[in-house]
Amino acid sequence: MYDHGGTAFDAAVATGLVLQVVEPHLNGLGGDVSIVFHDGASGATKAICGQGPMPATASIDAFHRLGLETIPGSGLLAATVPGAFGAWMRLLAEHGTLPLRTVLEPAIHYAETGVPLLPKAAEMIAAVQPVFAEHWPESGRVFLTDGQAPRAGQRWRNPHLAGTYRRLLAEGEANGQNREGVIQAASDAFYQGFVAEIIDDYVTGNAVLDATGDAHAGLLTGNDLATWTAEEEATLSLTYGDRVVHKAGPWTQGPVFLQQLALLRDIGGTEFLSADYVHRMTEVTKLAFADREAWYGDPRFTDDLTPWLLDPDYNRARAALIGDKASLELRPGTVAGRQPRLPDLPLGELEPTDPPWLVQLREGIPATVPVALLATQTSGDTCCATASDDKGNLVAATPSGGWLKSSPVLPGLGFPLGTRGQMAWLDAGHPNALVGGKRPRTTLSPTIVERGGRGELAFGTPGGDQQDQWTLQAFLAHTTFGLGLQEAVEAAAFHSDHVPTSFAPRRVAPGVVTVESGIGRDVISALETRGHTVKVVPDQTLGKVCFAAVGADESCRAAASPNGGQAYAIVR
Structure with missing residues (x-):
């Protein structure tokens, strides 16, 4: 084109x-x-x-x-x-x-x-x-x-x-x-x-x-x-350092990316892909996705509580729940004085x-x-x-x-x-309950990042519930830990399976974290000591993150994960 x-x-x-x-x-x-x-x-x-x-x-x-x-x-x-x-x-x-x-x-x-x-x-x-x-x-x-x-x-x-x-x-x-x-x-x-x-x-x-x-x-x-x-609408955004990160609203799972950032303000103090890093990222994911399960739905049919979910004070309180051991609970927060409602999980x-x-x-x-x-x-x-x-x-x-x-x-x-x-849930009291004319809350979750008032990054990945875990890791690898775009998408990946899946048959695996073998045996052992159940998979099997970028001089860059063998990055 x-x-x-x-x-x-x-x-x-x-x-x-x-x-x-x-x-x-x-x-x-x-x-x-x-x-x-x-x-x-x-x-x-x-x-x-x-x-x-x-x-x-x-x-x-x-x-x-x-x-x-x-x-x-x-x-x-x-x-x-x-x-x-x-x-x-x-x-x-x-x-x-x-x-x-x-x-x-x-x-x-x-x-x-x-x-x-x-x-x-x-x-x-x-x-x-x-x-x-x-x-x-x-x-x-x-x-x-x-x-x-x-x-x-x-x-x-x-x-x-x-x-x-x-x-x-x-x-x-x-x-x-x-x-x-x-x-x-x-x-x-x-x-x-x-x-x-x-x-x-x-x-x-x-x-x-x-x-x-x-x-x-x-x-x-x-x-x-x-x-x-098809309607054009405002994005949700969160300032992270000198960048502004944009996602679609709670008819997607996109706000969990922003909430994870809000919970991870100090992640730069850890070593990339260390046991501390993987543990912290995994526990933050559990909290943000638990809030997804309790609070997300089409904002035309249910109250949009994302302003409260992204509030700094709320997330400081949520982050205080993270300890040295893996949590085995699904812990959504109390938001705007309301008690969370988890669906009755007909796990199949x-x-x-x-x-x-x-x-x-x-x-x-x-x-x-x-x-x-x-x-x-x-x-x-x-x-x-x-x-x-x-x-x-x-x-x-x-x-x-x-x-x-x-x-x-x-x-x-x-x-x-x-x-x-x-x-959608067949649970009338849940924000993501089935109603005629209502959008089911989707997992689709692309991202735009601005810096200095200009667009800087566009990225996403396949992966259902894991999308906002794998893209978060690649984003932090590049912006917080200094990896190049291609290095970031090729870095060893992991994700939590702790929260019920969005697809039938609903599955849940409390405490399970899936990691690529490149994470290393020492890190895996340390995670197991902290109470995580670790599932190890081959390298280059998790995520297919794809980046497009524009520099301050309007130069273009691109990077694509080799995972899956069919991703392409082209720069002209």
Whole structure:
């Protein structure tokens, strides 16, 4: 896009659309995205919400009438309004410079001519091949060849998705009178036109197999799409030293990054990756994420308590709870005189007696789970795209959802819907309770950092609940401990598994900290002495942090983690 005279905004949108083609196991056109950006000309940093809400008719009672105590992690019942396309189009229309055709053509090209199928995508298709072949025939048409899963590296095409992109472009160009009008008309074709019509006809009219082991129709309608729009909104921010860190609001988990910073004011006094450092970081994570569990929800439907959660006095009191030993409790704080409410955790586990296809469907995050249900699994989750340019613009986005194993492919469209609704609770008194038209609290959490009134860093990572742990470590490695950007993303990583996961089946592992072996045996032993249960994994398996940066001289830098083998950093 830069070769066409575009900016970081154009490049981010083109990248986001291409990712829908080349990483269908991690995101899709039916999924969602959280975007934060810094406009170099105006100096403004904003967020765009690409997380669609639950259907208007969704309710706790509706799920209880189906005999469900949780929202299934796959199928049609968890479908929200697909927000990714609307959010990308808003960013392009209001901040980009290039026409829609230029930005969309790469995605069309790869969908039509094909791409070498990534090993993780091939593994995931193989894991759910029986479901595609026997229960989700449209998914079988898109992802199987003569009923069989494709091989890793095989050229894989999605002509149905290419046709959807082409029709969106054609309707945009036929009905729009200028650049912005074309983009808006294409968005209308998605949310009020042929895409919405197919969703309306299919979702409520067809019962399909889902994670319950039974078939259910969904609740999402064309009217849900027609009444939604991607909105630009203010970010939350926290001053950390001479930097200002920006995140989206509590409809994401982003504020936990800021609260961890508020709890870590003295972390520079420790040695990087020492036992003291890992212990302190882990205990801070437990406190901030416990507050996420108790207090976060769509601020249009529940009180936004993030000003209290980020208050210095509150966090000084919270930090005083940290001792020399690992805490095994989930300890949210009392905020604004209110007692915290943790949901009644219906923690679920996959049973060895479940048929293999059901094991796969019940895993709400895109992961391939071995039938033996051992500790190893191939995890996915999300993508990350960051961009910068010499005009001082920065974009960080985490597109996700609409995973190939999450839901059946929609007839003729080439993509499935997302299942982000699984993150809402069927607990009426909780801030993240399911309500029709309400956004489930998402894990998607990109970051923008300003310094000296200018945008400096844009970054993010895939990783679900771990996103704001791995990115925090990379951020501190660079800004507090002086590592270069590439050194920071390649440093040994770790995360706490102490807090319940946001995906079905909800899991919790009190006191467990997962570390890469590069942390070192001495540090691992010291952590165990402090009461942590340490799970050691191979190096370069945790996190895929991606940085884009702009220097004070408007020079651009980039860094991408080698973890996962498919991250790229490009500087021009």
